[in-house]
Amino acid sequence: MTRYLLPLGLFGALVALLFTGLYLNPREVPSPLIDKPAPEFTLPLLHEPEKTLSRQDLLGKVYLLNVWASWCVSCRDEQPVLMRLAQTKQVEMYGFNYKDQRDEALRWLQMFGDPFTASISDTDGRIGIDWGVYGVPETFLVDQHGIIRYKHIGPVSQADLDTILLPKLRALQGTSP
Amino acid sequence: MTSLHHLLRGLLRTLAVIVLCAGTAHAAKPDGLDLPEQYESRYRTLITELRCLVCQNEALSDSNAELAVDLRREIRGMLVAGKSDAQITEFLVARYGDFVLYNPPVKPTTLMLWYGPFALLALGVLIAVIIIRRRGHTAPTALDSKQQQQLQELLRQQDEDKNS
Numbered sequence: 150m151t152r153y154l155l156p157l158g159l160f161g162a163l164v165a166l167l168f169t170g171l172y173l174n175p176r177e178v179p180s181p182l183i184d185k186p187a188p189e190f191t192l193p194l195l196h197e198p199e200k201t202l203s204r205q206d207l208l209g210k211v212y213l214l215n216v217w218a219s220w221c222v223s224c225r226d227e228q229p230v231l232m233r234l235a236q237t238k239q240v241e242m243y244g245f246n247y248k249d250q251r252d253e254a255l256r257w258l259q260m261f262g263d264p265f266t267a268s269i270s271d272t273d274g275r276i277g278i279d280w281g282v283y284g285v286p287e288t289f290l291v292d293q294h295g296i297i298r299y300k301h302i303g304p305v306s307q308a309d310l311d312t313i314l315l316p317k318l319r320a321l322q323g324t325s326p
Numbered sequence: 327m328t329s330l331h332h333l334l335r336g337l338l339r340t341l342a343v344i345v346l347c348a349g350t351a352h353a354a355k356p357d358g359l360d361l362p363e364q365y366e367s368r369y370r371t372l373i374t375e376l377r378c379l380v381c382q383n384e385a386l387s388d389s390n391a392e393l394a395v396d397l398r399r400e401i402r403g404m405l406v407a408g409k410s411d412a413q414i415t416e417f418l419v420a421r422y423g424d425f426v427l428y429n430p431p432v433k434p435t436t437l438m439l440w441y442g443p444f445a446l447l448a449l450g451v452l453i454a455v456i457i458i459r460r461r462g463h464t465a466p467t468a469l470d471s472k473q474q475q476q477l478q479e480l481l482r483q484q485d486e487d488k489n490s
Contacts, residue, residue, distance in 0.1 A: 155453075178379060181423040248392070274396050281421040283379035283393055 180281050180300045187214075187289070187297050188279035192269035195246050195254055202269050204295055207243070211321045213314075214289040215265070215305075216245040216277065219257035221285040227304035228261040234310060235264030240318055244268030247277050247285050290314065292321045365405040372401055372411060376418060377426050385428065 182188070191203040215231060217224045235242060244265035246254045251270065258268070271277050280289070281300075290299040299317050301309060361369055373387035380391035386398055397418070404414050415427070424430040432440050469477065 175382060178425045179423060181420060274393075275400075278396060278400060278421060281423075283422065 176284065177302045178283070180297075182281055182297050183300060185297060187291050187295050188276070190269070190271075190276045190279070192271055192276060195244070195251065195258075195268035195270045198251070198270070202243070202267060207291070208295050209293055210241060211290070211292050211318060212241045212243055212266075213318075214243050214245050214291060216247050216280075216282050216285050216287040216289075217268075218247045218249045218285050219253040220249065223304045224286045225261055227286055227306070228264070230305050230307050230310060231264040232262040233307075239315070240322075241266045245277070245280075245282075246270045247282060248272065248274040288314070290317055290321070361402050362406065365402070368411060369402060369405055372405075372414060373398060375428050376401075376415070377428055379422055379426065 187204055189204050191201050194200045194202055231242060242265050246268045284302060286304055288301040288305055289297055292298050298321060301314065305314065374385045376386045378384045378386050378389035378391055378394045380393050381389050386394050401414055404417065418426045424436065430436050430439065
């Protein structure tokens with residue numbers, strides 16, 4: 150009987166390994182930017198292109214930076230979630246309009262709602278590369294010191310918000326700037 | 327007759343799909359043309375060793391994803407700006423992590439990737455050796471005197487049968 154225990158144990162271990170593998174999302178590539186300073190940027194505002202917003206302007210507060218585009222279909226799924234979050238006024242959200250056309254982006258916000266304090270336009274996607282953006286939507290959580298604390302890849306669901314983003318956000322807001 | 331007709335139509339449709347796909351592949355923007363020739367071979371090597379994050383099993387050189395086009399543009403820019411291959415790879419790793427490398431460095435997080443298969447092989451060999459050894463030990467044991475007698479009896483009978 151005992152002679153079967155070792156192979157059975159090994160088999161069990163392999164099954165466990167492959168089973169957890171089934172539930173890992175290969176699309177979620179861990180970002181090397183976590184716990185590193187957010188990349189520098191100075192980009193024009195989507196609504197007022199003559200004005201710009203930079204990394205320095207946002208120092209001193211915890212904020213969410215949501216990468217979105219009017220051509221991004223799954224951004225439509227997460228917009229209601231972000232809209233609800235905006236209504237609670239728990240955190241400032243900034244939109245990072247990635248590789249988009251201004252008129253289409255503005256129209257999109259009118260259709261699906263605008264939860265952002267402001268959106269910035271990265272028309273050629275250069276700053277997006279600095280942030281390691283590879284699939285829209287993505288959401289970054291940045292702390293008071295301008296350090297990226299978390300990155301969510303793909304649309305944010307209400308569950309993601311409740312179980313991951315909001316607890317992290319509260320933990321950061323608890324620490325004094 | 328009708329089935330032959332069906333078969334032919336199916337074949338034609340498949341051909342049309344193949345031709346159309348090939349057509350779009352060729353129509354992809356040749357985004358590498360503005361690179362001075364002296365950088366061409368380094369550029370080719372770099373983009374085959376770097377992985378596209380959108381179509382994850384394609385190299386940057388093969389991918390038509392927009393991000394791949396942008397990253398190739400960045401790489402050309404850096405080549406012309408005089409950056410070394412190491413600097414260019416570093417630029418991408420700093421932003422996208424070791425995932426972009428088809429040849430990732432050996433470090434604690436990649437140990438499993440590099441040595442995992444060899445560890446499994448070693449484990450397999452070890453198990454095989456143990457099993458073979460055990461078998462070796464349980465192999466032929468000597469006959470006791472009673473069995474020896476029976477054997478002699480059998481052999482004798484056989485001889486008698488032959489002689490008769």
